[in-house]
Amino acid sequence: MxxxxxxxxxxxxxxxxxxxxxxxxxxxxxxxxxxxxxxxxxxxxxxxxxxxxxxxxxxxxxxxxxxxxxxxxxxxxxxxxxxxxxxSPPSLLPAPVFDALVNYAASSNSSGKMAEGDLRTIAGVLRRQAPCNLLVFGIGHETPLWRALNHGGRTVFLDENEYYVAHVEGRNPGLEAYDVAYTTKVRELPELLDAARRQRSGECRPVQNLLFSDCRLAINDLPNQLYGVAWDVILIDGPKGHSATAPGRMSAIFTAAVMARSTGRGHVDVLVHDYDREAERVSSAEFLCTENLTAATANLAHFVIRSGPTEEFCDNRTAVASSSSQPARGATASS
Known part of the structure; x- marks a missing residue:
């Protein structure tokens, strides 16, 4: 159940x-x-x-x-x-292109252009060094040429006229240029040299960080990152120096000399244009030194500066004094 x-x-x-x-x-x-x-x-x-x-x-x-x-x-x-x-490296400018650019610039009839011999001397240095770190004091007729010849490298331009810098940048997209506020005058050359000599072991020493320098000849208002660049070639073609009230190139030459010794890689080529003028010639002898002069034309001097620690700009101080005592010449040369 x-x-x-x-x-x-x-x-x-x-x-x-x-x-x-x-x-x-x-x-x-x-x-x-x-x-x-x-x-x-x-x-x-x-x-x-x-x-x-x-x-x-x-x-x-x-x-x-x-x-x-x-x-x-x-x-x-x-x-x-x-x-x-x-x-060859892919960034290297082909030789035929390099030569064509130089020949075209040398044969140009533009006013204010550099003499053919000076232009070819600078181009010869860039042919050996490019692509490299190139610093140019001054903006002018040859600005696009220097940038083109250093194809694949870094080219930086410095000029005292901020409006001209902006104008040239607008016509050359990608150009790296900065304006510099110079505080010197050509007529102050003797005073500036005396002050630099007195401060040789201090603010105006040959190896230092220019960003923190109080030397009157030191340019210390550039973008900070430029002071750490190992420059291979420095061309001094500015600022203007054709009159007593012009800024002159004393500061540019001093700054280039310190940069070459402080951050350069081995040896740095420094070229000074308008070398026939007193300010350029005397300042070059004082800070770039005659023992480093490798070649010179009527208007251009080529120095090769050895990088590294040193307490003096020049080994031969007698040569500097002799050069400084020479009479002024070429005061009215074009800037």
Missing amino acids: KGISSTKLILLQPSTIHKQGGNGITTSISILVSHHHRIWLIAFLCFFTFASLLTLLNTTTAVRDPNGLPSSSSSAAAAVTSAGLSS
Whole structure:
């Protein structure tokens, strides 16, 4: 009887449930089915999103090789790289282009241009050194030429006229130039030299950080990062020095001499234009030194300055005194 009673209970349970909540079960099943559909839909969307992101990442990675070039160009890039390593550096200006630029500039009839001999001397230094770190005092007719000949290097120009700096930058996009506030006058040459000699072991010493110098001849208002650059070539063709009230190039020559000895790499080429004028000639003898003079034309002097610690600008002080005592000449030469 217990077995029969148990059987009845088992048979009646579904029926009872059906009678009491048949509609509720149907509704629950529908909701469950709908809920399952939503779960599958959400899962499908998540999978699709993940697959799309994964495909995008794989495509981006595949398109670029380690050098950042398209994978389809990898073999070509490798060939170009191999060719470049076996020949001249890729940033070096081709010799025919270099010569064409120099010849065009030398044959130009523009007023205010540099004499052909001086231009070719400077170009010869850049031919040996470029691409390099080139600092130029003065902006003028040859500015685009110096920048072009130093293709692949860094060329920085300094000028006393901020408006002219802005004008030249506008005509030469990408040109790096800064204005300098000079506080000297050509007529102050004797006074400035005497002060520099008195402070030779102090503020006007040959090796120092010009940014913190109180020497009257030191240019210390340039952008800070320029004082740490290891300059390879320094060309002094400014500021103006054709009259007694012009700024003169005493500060430029002193600053170049200190930069060459303080941050240069081994030996630094320093070229002084308008060397026939007293301020340029005497200041060069005082700070660049005759023992470092390697070549000179009527208007251009080429010094090679050895970098490194030193307590004196020049080894031969007698030569400096002799040069300083020479009479002034070329005071009216073009700036």
